[in-house]
Amino acid sequence: METSTALYALLLAEPGREAAELRAELGCGEEEFEAAVDELRSLGLAPASGRLTAVPVDTAVRALLAEADHRYAELADRARATRAAVDRLHTDFLPLRTAPAHELVRGPDRIAALLEDAARGARTEALSLRPGQDRSPSALAGKLARERIALARRVELRTIYPVAALHRPAVLAHVQELTAAGARIRVAHTLPLWLIVVDAHLAVLPAPGEAGAAAVVVRDPAVVGVVRELFEHFWAAAWIPPELLGPAAPDDRHREVLRLLAAGLTDRAIGRKLEISDRTVRRLVADLTADLGADSRFQAGVHAARLGWI
Structure with a gap:
């Protein structure tokens, strides 16, 4: 809101002033003033409690990134716990059931056929984590063929790779082809397991203790x-690698919009600052969000900071 922007400017220009003085100079009511303070604190531009002072934008951005990294670490812990639970389900409970909700598939050929059938049967989406496989040219070619089947049917295809995987030229070329075909690719620091989800009614997971030679098909x-849900947690923490972005970096106007967004300015305030219309600001923000593969303005800021754009 505009009041929070004006309040932050006062805090920068005249540190040490009392809250009552600041509210009087802004000419706003108590409720509006408190809302502005709450917004600055939520953005990290003011301390969470205590005396009202201005926190530098760079410090706030670093804090946001630290929080995002902390959330990622929590997700990794949850993923490990989920993997342990899945292992226990497979080892101790799956043998007790004969219902067709779960199926164990052994052998590379049968697994490849299973994945191809899943790709052909996909109607809405196909989601996957790819932590370490797909190294050989034949495996990459087979995966590309399967996923092009799904893309040709206008299926939303989202895949997460570990950052290190893209250091291999063959894998990088592969994901670039997938991106050009319409797939959405992101990367994460680490991925604890591989998995595939098709249309929210079928999941494929590695069978525990089989060293990649078997997979469990789940239909429950x-x-x-x-x-x-596990995939979505990792997707929210992942980002588009620079190799898959269009321009290497935003132009000066987009970069300035990013800087002002990180400072907590509203679209209207950014428009006044840059002497452009609110509609143009919204278009620039939408461009940045799309280019960064972000799902929100906050996530766009986090991705931009990772890339060194702000």
């Missing part, structure tokens, strides 16, 4: 829902 809606 409740279990598939948990696996899909």
